[in-house]
Amino acid sequence: MGKEKKGKKRLNKVQMAELLTSFFSQQPGETFSFKQIFRALKLTTHPAKMLAIDVMEEMAWDDFLAKVGESAYTLNTKGQVQEGVFLRKSNGKNSFLPDEGTPIFISERNSMAAFHGDRVRVQLLARRENHIKEGMVIEILQRKKDTFVGRLQVETDIAFLITQENLFVHDILIPKKALHGGKTDDRALVKITKWPDAQHKNLVGEVVDVLGQAGDNDVEMNTILAQYGLPYKYPKAVEEAAEKISSEITPQDFAEREDFRNVWTCTIDPRDAKDFDDALSLRKLESGLWEVGVHIADVSHYVKQGDIIDREAQKRATSIYLVDRTIPMLPERLCNFICSLRPNEEKLAYSAIFDLDDEANIHNFRVVHTIIKSNRRYAYEEAQQLLEDNGVVDGTGEPAPKLKKGETYKGEFADKIITLDRLAKLIRKERFKSGSVKFDSEELHFDIDETGKPTRAYFKRSKDANKLIEEFMLLANRYVAQSIGKVAKGKKAKTLPYRVHDNPDPQKFENLRQFTAKFGYKLKSSSTKGATARALNALMDEVEGKREAKVIQTIALRSMMKAKYTTHNIGHFGLAFDYYTHFTSPIRRYPDTMVHRLLTRYAAGGRSVNQDATEELCEHCSDMEQVAQNAERDSIKYKMVEFMGDHLGExxxxxxxxxxxxxxxxxxxxxxxxxxxxxxxxxxxxxxxxxxxxxxxxxxxxxxxxxxxxxxxxxxxxxxxxxxxxxxxxxxxxxxxxHPIGENKPTKSHAASNGKASAGSKGKSAKRGKSRHR
Missing domain, CATH: 2.40.50.140 (Nucleic acid-binding proteins)
Structure with a gap:
């Protein structure tokens, strides 16, 4: 390629364009960073490099090149007609996100009345001088949804639906005969019966469900669910099927399972929880090792693949936790009774059993079907108080002090909880040493009264009792994934849904590095996962207690990629695990049920399942997880605005x-x-x-x-x-x-206060008390 020698005449703009045209044309499909381009073209001086960047910017403007990120380019091999997703904005600045590439502006006149999320085909328009790249929708390939939620406005001859998103250019008209009892200010779910066309710009719809009067708490929560296409009612046929399931433990069950009924076992959950999906057991073995059992509700024993309950659970993919209620993935009879690991009841479980020494080194591990009987149900607050009563200072990471001769710990089963806490802290310390990222977050919670009105807002941090449970759940998830995914060299692992977390976004990580440098911190960038994680942890330790700590943690979190489910294992960056899955919450997450079924299949010698079909299910579960999180955030926003509405002017x-x-x-x-x-x-x-x-x-x-x-x-x-x-x-x-918030006001636990919440709901605190890693 070109050479830039000392004393040689500088390349002019035309020559640089020719050089770059030749370079990219010879290597279609390849993406090159600035450094790679400079090296290949032997551009060593600053003026030459700057000229190259300017020329490439113009070539991208003219669509000869396509920009990838902030500092890389590739030859634009796409045609002038592309497919992708339409993104509508309330300010009219709509855009088109092609399947590959960067967003393209779509003006309202060129939108063809496409809605947010619609899959569309777009024709790129000729670039106008000094204007950004524009496109025009020429075909709507698939509508994202055809039902919308809003507030009805009924007039003499016609009615309208006023949506909260405020994304429509034209109203949704509803003929009087299609109102089905809806009145002005009712929240309603409306299905579109006629889309806009060349002659008619308006949408026409029909009311399919009247949710109730705006302002009512139940109506507003159901409106949030309906907005995201989430269920706010449980199908009667599914509940009836659940009622027919027998809870009897048969002689065959006893014959096929390990019996843990006489081993000390407990659950530790939020105070208002009813669906206890995990329990811990502890006993000292003759070898001197500690046996810790992580016992998980055996949902797959009761819910058979493809039955009516399974189909509904698969569609939902997750339980949804709004501020004042839970919308469960499974019917109440299963999630709160048959499968729930309630104290003093014999229950079927799928268990990860670990044998550990006093330093928490793992000597043996196995996954087995079991029968358990929990001795005690602890709320997190109870377990935390027991630890603190015995000398544990929260946040120090230190376990309770060892007993002197003749001393005993305070509290029922205190020695068991303290031993589990000590082992968990040793495991946690090793996890961070191996590169697991430290992010301790505070979460907003509410106390609400009988009508659903928030009376107090406060935030919680995860304490030792929470971390105890979290650590053993992480351990179980990790070792279960390893048991399937880690195979001898040359062998192919059987298909499994993994929970993966990619490396931080390089550009965002570089922004974080530059931002923290302004405060005098040195964040080292590295190409390896472990080194990057250790650099982040060192930064978090350095900023702890400083004024800028919260802002730096916020930007660090923004540099992280989203975790997701997939059959293609790339490891989990945030946890520093090479293998990780979700095994510990099948009552509230469908991927865990998938994992239980595959473990059972493979243990019996079954062949690997179809990877493509499993991957499709993984994508669905990842999508539904994101939708549920959006609905949860909206419920928090609603309660936050409602609560602060009583403090105007303060x-x-x-x-x-x-x-x-x-x-x-x-x-x-x-x-x-x-x-x-x-x-x-x-x-x-x-x-x-x-x-x-x-x-x-x-x-x-x-x-x-x-x-x-x-x-x-x-x-x-x-x-x-x-x-x-x-x-x-x-x-x-x-x-x-x-102004102290919520001071001297009566409060009431929100799970107990809302009689109309889904039966067995354990409220926002329930889900938030359990890490999503579990």
Whole structure:
């Protein structure tokens, strides 16, 4: 290729374009970083490199090249017609996300009335001078959904559905005969019966379900579920099928299983939980080793693949945990009674059994079907209090002190819990030493009254009792995955759904490195998983207790990839495990049930299942997990806005939790409720958005609002319809003070307070008390 020698005349723009055209044309399908291009073309001087970057930018503008990330290019081999997903924005700045490539702007006039999420075919338009690349929808290939939720507005001759997303250019019209009893201000689920065309711009719909009056707690929670296409009712036929399942443990069950009924066993769960899907057992073996049993509800014994209950569970893929209720994956009879590992009841389990020495080194491991009988049901708070009563100081990572001669631990079965805690802490220490990433998060919780109204907002951190359970669940999930996935060299592992977590996004990690450098921290980037994780942990340890700790942790979390289910194992970066799956929560996650069935099949000598079909199920479960999380977040937003609506005009200390071009997000320090200060309220200057440095910079006075900065806010507006909470900056006027939130107000556990919640619901705290890794 080209050479740049000392004393040789510099390449001009035309020559550089010819050089780059030849280079990319000879290697279609390959992606090259700036460094690779400079090396291949022997561009050694700064002016030559800058010229190359400028020319490549123009070539991408002209669609000869396609940009990949911030610093790489490839030859554009795509045609002028592409397929992908349409993304609608309420501000009209719609875009098209091709199957491969970067988003393309679609104006409203060229949208063909496509909706958010629709799969479309797009024709790229000729580039106008000084304009961004645009496209035009020429065909809608598949509608994302055909039902929408909103508030009815009934007039004399016609009715309308007003949606909360506010993404439609035209109204959804509903003929009077299609209202089916719906009235003004009712929340309703509407199915589209006529889509827009060249003659008619409006959508026409029919009410398929009236959810009830806007403002009612049950109606609003069901509206959130319906918005995401999630079930808010359980099919009667599925419940009837569950009622017919026998809970009897037969002589054949005893013959085929290991009997753990006489081994001390307990469950540790949130206080209001009813579906106990995991238990721990402990006994000292004659060899001197500790036997720890991780016992999991044997759902697959009762729910057979392909039956009516299994089909419904597969469709749901996960239980959904809103603030005040649980929408279970399985019918109540199974999740709260037959499968739930309740104390003093004989239960069928699928168990991961570990033999450990006093240093928590694992000597033996096996997976077996068992029968257990739990001796004690602990709430997390009870187990935590027992640990603290015996000298454990939460957060230090140190176990209870050893007993002196003649001493005993305080509390029933205290020695068992303390031993499990000590072993868990040794396992946890080794996990972090191996490169598992440390992220301790605080989560927003609510107490609510009988009507579903929040009376107190507060946040929780995971304590020793939570970590005890989490550690053994992680261990079981890891070793179960290893037992199938780790095979001799040259052999192929049988198909299994893995829980994988890819390396951090390189560009986001580089942004994190540059951002932390402004605070004086040195985050080393590395090409290996272990070194990257250790660098992150060193950073988290260094910033702990500092003012900037929260903001740095937030940006570090944003650099992480999302975990997902797949049959293609790449390991789990966050946990530093080469093999990891989900085995420990089949009551609330469908992939765990899949794993149970495959373990049973393979233990009996069965052949590997079809990988493509299993992968398709994995993708469905990953998608449903994300949808459920979005609904859960919306329920939190709703309760947060509802709660802070009682505190309008009050002032609080807060910190900046997000920066966008349209305003500042602030989180109240006291309770973690988050709202936005719109840009229109920052009227002391004209502010520019510095996306790279996460800040707003005043053009005249040069005042900077940066992520993590402490500020004082006043609660200005609370819009329940849109789940929006607005703050303004508060002046430090005389008499302005912090307002304790929820102080001296009656509270009631939300799981017990809502009689209309799904039977057996264990509330938001239940799910959030259990790590998603479990």
């Amino acid at each position: 002032c609080y200390d807060a910190h900046i939790s997000g920066i966008q071009s349209f305003g500042i997000y602030a989180e109240i320090d006291e309770n973690h409720c988050e709202g936005m200060i719109p840009m229109r309220d920052l009227d002391d200057d004209y502010y520019e958005f510095d996306e790279k440095n996460y800040c707003l910079v005043g053009r005249r006075r040069h005042h900077i609002y940066q992520l993590g900065d402490p500020i004082r806010i006043k609660v200005a507006r609370a819009n329940l319809e849109r789940k929006q909470l607005d703050f303004t900056l508060a002046d430090d006027v005389e008499g302005s003070k912090l």
